[in-house]
Amino acid sequence: MDIVVLVKQVPDTESLIQIAGDGVSIKTDDLKWVINPYDEFAVEEALRIREAQGGTVTILSMGPAKTVEAIRTALAMGADKGIHINDPIAEGSDSLGISKLLAAVLKKIPFDLIIAGMRAVDGDNYQVASAVAEFLGIPQITQVTKQEITGKKIRLNQVVEGGVAVIEADLPVLFTAQRGLNEPRYASLPGIMKAKKKPLEIKTVGDLGVDAGQVGVKNRKVKIAALKLPPTRKSVMMIKGEDPAALAANLVHKLHEEAKVI
Amino acid sequence: MANVTREELPFDVLFVGGGPAGLAGAIHLKTLAQKKGMEIEVGLIEKGDSLGSHSLSGAILDPIALKELIPDYLEKGCPIESDQCRDSFYFLTKNRSFAVPFTPKYMHNENCAVISLSRLTRWLGQIAEGLGINIFPGFAGTRVLFGEGGKSILGVGTGDKGVDKAGKQKSNFEPGVDLTARVTVFGEGSKGSLIREIGEKMRIFSIGMPQIFETAVKEVIELPETNPFLTSEITVLHTFGYPLGMETKGGGFLYKMKDNRISLGLVVGLDYEDPLLEPRQMFLKFKRHPLIGNIISGGKILQTGAKTLSVGGYYTMPMLAVDGALFVGDSASMLNSQRLKGIHTAMKSGMLAAEAVIQAFEKNDFTRKTLGAYEIGVEQSWINKEHYQARNFTQALSQKGILKFMHVGAQYFSNGKGMKDPISIKEDSATLKKLSKNQIEAAKIEEKPEYDGTLFVDKLTGVFLSGTQHVEDQPCHLLVHNTVICETQCYEEFRNPCTRFCPAQVYEIVEEGPDQRRLVLNPSNCLHCKTCEIKDPYKNITWTCPEGGGGPKYSIV
Numbered sequence A: 001m002d003i004v005v006l007v008k009q010v011p012d013t014e015s016l017i018q019i020a021g022d023g024v025s026i027k028t029d030d031l032k033w034v035i036n037p038y039d040e041f042a043v044e045e046a047l048r049i050r051e052a053q054g055g056t057v058t059i060l061s062m063g064p065a066k067t068v069e070a071i072r073t074a075l076a077m078g079a080d081k082g083i084h085i086n087d088p089i090a091e092g093s094d095s096l097g098i099s100k101l102l103a104a105v106l107k108k109i110p111f112d113l114i115i116a117g118m119r120a121v122d123g124d125n126y127q128v129a130s131a132v133a134e135f136l137g138i139p140q141i142t143q144v145t146k147q148e149i150t151g152k153k154i155r156l157n158q159v160v161e162g163g164v165a166v167i168e169a170d171l172p173v174l175f176t177a178q179r180g181l182n183e184p185r186y187a188s189l190p191g192i193m194k195a196k197k198k199p200l201e202i203k204t205v206g207d208l209g210v211d212a213g214q215v216g217v218k219n220r221k222v223k224i225a226a227l228k229l230p231p232t233r234k235s236v237m238m239i240k241g242e243d244p245a246a247l248a249a250n251l252v253h254k255l256h257e258e259a260k261v262i
Numbered sequence B: 001m002a003n004v005t006r007e008e009l010p011f012d013v014l015f016v017g018g019g020p021a022g023l024a025g026a027i028h029l030k031t032l033a034q035k036k037g038m039e040i041e042v043g044l045i046e047k048g049d050s051l052g053s054h055s056l057s058g059a060i061l062d063p064i065a066l067k068e069l070i071p072d073y074l075e076k077g078c079p080i081e082s083d084q085c086r087d088s089f090y091f092l093t094k095n096r097s098f099a100v101p102f103t104p105k106y107m108h109n110e111n112c113a114v115i116s117l118s119r120l121t122r123w124l125g126q127i128a129e130g131l132g133i134n135i136f137p138g139f140a141g142t143r144v145l146f147g148e149g150g151k152s153i154l155g156v157g158t159g160d161k162g163v164d165k166a167g168k169q170k171s172n173f174e175p176g177v178d179l180t181a182r183v184t185v186f187g188e189g190s191k192g193s194l195i196r197e198i199g200e201k202m203r204i205f206s207i208g209m210p211q212i213f214e215t216a217v218k219e220v221i222e223l224p225e226t227n228p229f230l231t232s233e234i235t236v237l238h239t240f241g242y243p244l245g246m247e248t249k250g251g252g253f254l255y256k257m258k259d260n261r262i263s264l265g266l267v268v269g270l271d272y273e274d275p276l277l278e279p280r281q282m283f284l285k286f287k288r289h290p291l292i293g294n295i296i297s298g299g300k301i302l303q304t305g306a307k308t309l310s311v312g313g314y315y316t317m318p319m320l321a322v323d324g325a326l327f328v329g330d331s332a333s334m335l336n337s338q339r340l341k342g343i344h345t346a347m348k349s350g351m352l353a354a355e356a357v358i359q360a361f362e363k364n365d366f367t368r369k370t371l372g373a374y375e376i377g378v379e380q381s382w383i384n385k386e387h388y389q390a391r392n393f394t395q396a397l398s399q400k401g402i403l404k405f406m407h408v409g410a411q412y413f414s415n416g417k418g419m420k421d422p423i424s425i426k427e428d429s430a431t432l433k434k435l436s437k438n439q440i441e442a443a444k445i446e447e448k449p450e451y452d453g454t455l456f457v458d459k460l461t462g463v464f465l466s467g468t469q470h471v472e473d474q475p476c477h478l479l480v481h482n483t484v485i486c487e488t489q490c491y492e493e494f495r496n497p498c499t500r501f502c503p504a505q506v507y508e509i510v511e512e513g514p515d516q517r518r519l520v521l522n523p524s525n526c527l528h529c530k531t532c533e534i535k536d537p538y539k540n541i542t543w544t545c546p547e548g549g550g551g552p553k554y555s556i557v
C-alpha cells in the first residue's frame, strides 16, 4: 500500500498572532511553526495502515524553506520519504493554486491512498484536499474518524451533523482526518536522528510542468481584503455566594443583567 | 513502569538545557573541534517545545562573551532590540519618584544592548544547527545516569511520553531514552531539577553557603505609536524602593525594545519574610506607580511570564566538574547579581566548559582530573574578576535596615571584601516569619486588584498570555510530599504562601467546611519558574520536569 500524506506547516495557535501593517497578513517574526494538528492524525493513520499492511508513507508538502521542519517531524514519526514543493514563484498561492501543484506531484507518483488533515488551522479553508481529489479524479471522503481497508476496498466513518455516515469506496481514494481518528504518536528521539537521513526531494514549479501563470500571489482567484483578530479574552469572573442556591441566583443575575444572554 | 526497555543513544558530548550557557558551550565546542579536525558528535536537549520557548530574561546583554563566540554576530543577524543603553535609576515611594544622580559603576550599561533572550536563544539555536549539533527540543532530562557507586555521570535519561494521570501507558506511549555521553554538560538554568539529584548524590553544593534566589514577573507591552515615551531619551530604567520597601531585596526594570514595545518586570528577593507578600501583586503595584503608569498608559500586554534567578554568586558556586560532567550558567551560580546579568557569564561558562571538553578528548580522559581545567578556566577568566568583587553583594542586600547600606558601601571601596567576608546567609525556604493574629485578621481584608484585560490582567489571563500548555492527562509534575502539612500546619502558620508566590495559580486551597480544607493543584498552569520549590517553608514541594514540550511558549520575553 503506497500512501501519500498531505502536510502543511502552520503557526502554532498558542504563539503570538499579530496582524501585519498591510492588514491582510500576520506578522511572522515571532511565530512558532508546527505541523498542522489535523495532519498529525493523517500521518498517524498512514503509519498504522503501513504497519498492518506494509508499503510506504510519503509526506508531500508545499511551502518555503522552513516547511522542511514539518516534513522532518512526520519523517521522525516514521514516514519513509518526503517531497517538498519549494519555489518562490508558488508563494502566496490560494487553495486552488496549491492544489494544482500538489496534484501535479501526485500525477507522477504511484499511490493507493491519500490522507490529509480535514482543515489547516491557519487559513481554515477546508479546500485543498478536496480540490486535489478533484484534479486527480478520485473519490474523496472528508472528516473521517475511522477507516478499514479490505483488499481494494475502504470503509470509512464520516462525521455528519448529529451522527456518522458509513461510506465505502474503491481505492485509490483521498480522505481527510477528523479529531478522534487516532492519538498521534510522538516523534521519538531515535526517530528524529533517523529522519535526518531519510530521502527528501525538492520540487519547483518548473519541475512539475505547471504553468507559472496559474500559481503564486499574483494569480490568486481569492484575495484577502482584511484580517481581524477575534475579540480579546475577557478576564474570568468568579461568582460569589453563601450556598449553591445563592451562587445560582447570582449567576442567573449576572447572565441576565450583565452578559444579557438570558 | 519498571519493565520498559529503553533505547540507548550515545553521543560524545551531551548538553542538557538550551539556554545561553548550553548553546554557547555547544557552539564553541563544535567550532573548536572543527578547527582541530576532531569529529565530536554533540547532542542538546531542551524541555521547551522549541528553543527559546522557556527563555525569559530582562534583558540587557553585555556582549563580551558573544563577541568572543561569534565575532561577526551583528552581520550574522543577531536579534538586538536596541544598542542604546542610556541608564536612569529611580528610588520610588508610594506616589513619587526620585532620580538617583549617582549610579554605581556596576550599574553602567553603555556598551550593552537590549535584547529578548527568547529571540537570542532561537538565533543561537540556528547557528548551532548550522554547525551540525543535534538539537532535540521537546525532550526533558528526567534521570541522571550515574556510574558505579554514584561516583561518575554517564549521561541523562529523557522522560517517558504518553503516560496518563495514574501513571499508566496511553496508546501513544513513547518510552524515554538513555542519552549517554563521555561528558554531559548541565545548563538547566536556575534551580535545575537534575543538578538537584547530582547535588544529593555527589555533594557538589556547599552546605554552609546555600544557593539563594530571586523571582521575577515580566511582561512585554506594546505602546501606542503616539506614546511620548517612545521618543524620549530613556532606554533603560531601574527602580528600587516601592512597592517592596527597603527590607525586601529587588527592584523594577523597564527597557525599550523595537516595534513600540517595552520590557517591564519586577524582581523580588526570595528571602522575603512576609508570608502574605505576593510577588505578582507587587508587580501590579509597580505598574500602577505614577512613574511607570504614565509610561505604559494605553499599552497592551503581548506576552508575560515568570522565572527565578540564582543570585548567590561566588560563594555559592558548586563544584564545577565531576567525573563525566560539567555545570554551567545559572545552574552553577554564574549570574552576577550586582550587575543584574547572567547571560554573558552563562555563555562564557559554557565556552570555558567546551575548552575543557576539548582537552579531555585530546587526553582521552573524562574524569575530574582533566575536566577540572574548566574550574581553573573560570577562576582565571573575567567571570571570576566580576564575581569576586561582588562576592558579598546579594548577601549584603539581604541584611536589614541601615546595615545593608553599610555593607554595600564598605564593599564598594574594598573590592567586595566589606565589613564581613563571607557574610553568611539562610536558605530562602527558612526566612518566612510566622503570622501573628493581627496579620491574619488584616489578611482577611483582601485588596481587590482591578483588571482591564489589556494592560492589567489576572493570573489566569497571564498564563494564557504566556502561551503555557501541558498535556492534561499526565502525572502531576509537582510533588507535594505531605499535603497534611499544607492543610493544617502551613495554613495555621503562614496561610499557605504557595497560593501567593506562585505566579500562575497552580496552588489553591479550597475550604471544604469549618476547619476543613484541601490543596488543589493545577499543574497545567505551571510557568516552570520553580519559585515553589525554592520558597516553600517546609521544603514540601519538589519540581520535576513534566512531559517534554509542555510549558510556556515564550517568543519575545
Ligand SMILES: Cc1cc2nc3c(=O)[nH]c(=O)nc-3n(C[C@H](O)[C@H](O)[C@H](O)COP(=O)(O)OP(=O)(O)OC[C@H]3O[C@@H](n4cnc5c(N)ncnc54)[C@H](O)[C@@H]3O)c2cc1C
Residues within 6 Å of the ligand: B016, B017, B018, B019, B020, B021, B022, B045, B046, B047, B048, B054, B055, B056, B057, B058, B059, B060, B061, B062, B117, B139, B140, B141, B142, B187, B188, B189, B190, B192, B193, B194, B216, B217, B218, B265, B267, B307, B308, B309, B328, B329, B330, B331, B335, B340, B341, B342, B343, B344, B346, B545
Ligand atoms: C526577569 C529576569 C531578568 C534578567 N535580566 C538580565 C539582564 O538584563 N541581563 C543579563 O545578562 N541577565 C539577566 N537575567 C539572567 C539571565 O537570564 C540568566 O542568567 C541566563 O538566562 C542563564 O542562562 P542559562 O543558560 O544558565 O539558563 P536558562 O536561560 O535558564 O536556560 C536553561 C534552559 O534549560 C532548560 N532545561 C532546564 N532543565 C532541563 C531539563 N531537565 N531537561 C531539558 N531542558 C532543561 C530550560 O527549559 C531552559 O531553556 C535575568 C533573568 C530574569 C529571570
